[in-house]
Amino acid sequence: MADNNPFPGENNTGHIWDDDLRELSNPPPRWWTILWWVSLAWCVVYGVLYPMIPFVTDSSKGILNWTQIGEYKEGLAEVEKIREKYESRISTMSAKEILADAELSNYISHGDGAGAGKVLFGDNCSACHGSAGQGMSNFPVLADDDWIWGGGVEKIVETITNGRGPKAVVPSPGMPAHGATLSTKEIGGLAKYVVGLSEGKDDPNGKKMFMEKGCVGCHGMDGKGMAVLGSVNLTDAIWRFDAADRLSSAAYTIQHGVNQMANPKSREAEMPTFGGRLSADEIKKLAVYVYKFGGGN
Ligand code: HEC
Ligand code: HEC
Structure with missing residues (x-):
């Protein structure tokens, strides 16, 4: 082929169309080659640091020992640390004292974590009393100031703990x-x-x-x-x-x-008895939460 190449001395591949349209055999551009090597190096570095190669039941660990679940647990521990500050105080205080403590009662009524009043109420009470204590036919409203058994926060603790009926x-x-x-x-x-x-x-x-x-x-x-x-x-x-x-x-x-x-x-x-089902702290939180619907007295 090289013998009848009409463009000798040029690094074309010998593929020629329409008399002068040639396919050349140039090396790829330098920037491209550099990027290629960089990404290859990146793969190796990543594989050394992080889990990468899958095995049958496990995978390579990477020297950083990073795992997704580990990162989740760390995040959770951080949240727990913030909560712990409140939770440890709640367990030593009465519902009345908690209510009087603006920071704690705020934590209960505005938090959205698993221990917050809203979640506890949604899980245990709203089926009968409505999502915001608005009540429904035959189940009393908790958001008004009319109380069958008394609306003091300690009375509410008593009602939740012991039940009524x-x-x-x-x-x-x-x-x-x-x-x-x-x-x-x-x-x-x-x-x-x-x-x-x-x-x-x-x-x-x-x-x-x-x-x-x-x-x-x-x-x-x-x-x-x-x-x-x-x-x-x-x-x-x-x-x-x-x-x-x-x-x-x-x-x-x-x-x-x-x-x-x-x-x-x-x-x-x-009204069912929640004494054995919920912890004392959960009941105190619920009482404060219910009281803060606005109807406590
Ligand atoms: C199975 C339905 C049901 C569930 C669940 C339930 N309640 Fe009740 N609750 C009632 C009924 C019915 C009454 C009214 C009892 C009565 O008339 O003596 C009541 C009464 C109350 C009262 C007293 C109201 C008053 O006027 O004195 C409070 C406070 C209360 N419930 C809070 C709660 C909380 C907090 C929860 C969740 C931990 C809860 N209830 C879960 C049915 C329920
Ligand atoms: C042994 C005590 C007792 C006696 C006696 C009694 N009641 Fe009641 N009554 C109650 C209780 C307790 C309730 C509320 C139950 C609940 O909501 O948990 C009630 C509820 C009611 C209600 C329903 C109120 C509402 O908001 O829907 C009416 C009406 C009522 N009573 C009228 C009477 C009348 C009239 C008499 C006399 C014939 C009477 N009661 C005698 C204890 C009594």
Whole structure:
């Protein structure tokens, strides 16, 4: 081929098209060769420092001993160190003291880590009480200042730890069913009276019946209830069960009672016991978190 190369002395490959279009055989540009060697060197350095060559169940380690999981653990340890500062104090303080400590109560209500109030509440409480304590039908609102059992932060600790209702650590009697002892008319009259109370009216005839039929024993002369019995305040506009139709809701409660295990129609109001399930610190955090919904008193 070289014999009939019309461009002798040139380092072409002998491939020629259209009379003078030649393929030359030049070395690659210098900058390109340098980059090539640099990247090769980089690979070797990387392989020495970091894990690179896969084996069957493992891989080469690299002299830095770096691993992804190691880096994650280091990061976690750093976060733990910051948390530890708060967590160690929480375990030595009462819920009341924590609440009074702006830094700690802020940590509980605004943190988003695994131990923060929001996460604990979301995992354990929101199914019944709503994601922000707004409550739902038959499950009380925690974000208002109306409390069945008391809204002091230590009372809230007690409620969460021991539960409330027939299976609580200290079981509560609930409200008896009056269907067997009162006539439909009497039940209707009492329902009307208590709904009146919640609207600011206090009918004397109704009051007489309220006293005669024993309602006062638990709900008090003024109908405001007693926190020790969990006998809700009947005079406020916050209705515990089926709020939409107060009159028939009240009649139903009076007829079938609350937490009467033997009566399948009885209303249920059971706050589970969290004492064995959550740690004391978690319960304190939850109490502070619930209190800070805005309704604590
Ligand atoms: C299975 C449903 C359920 C779950 C889960 C639940 N609760 Fe309750 N909770 C109730 C019911 C029902 C009541 C009302 C008890 C009553 O009427 O006596 C209640 C009452 C309360 C009260 C008292 C309210 C008052 O007015 O005095 C607090 C505080 C409370 N819950 C906090 C919590 C917290 C915090 C959690 C999560 C650790 C939680 N609850 C989980 C059902 C639940
Ligand atoms: C042994 C105590 C007891 C007696 C007696 C009693 N109650 Fe109750 N009552 C309760 C308790 C406790 C609750 C609240 C249960 C809960 O929410 O956990 C309640 C709840 C109610 C409610 C529901 C309020 C709401 O927010 O939905 C009405 C209405 C009511 N009672 C009316 C009466 C009337 C009327 C009488 C008299 C016939 C009466 N109660 C007698 C303990 C009692």
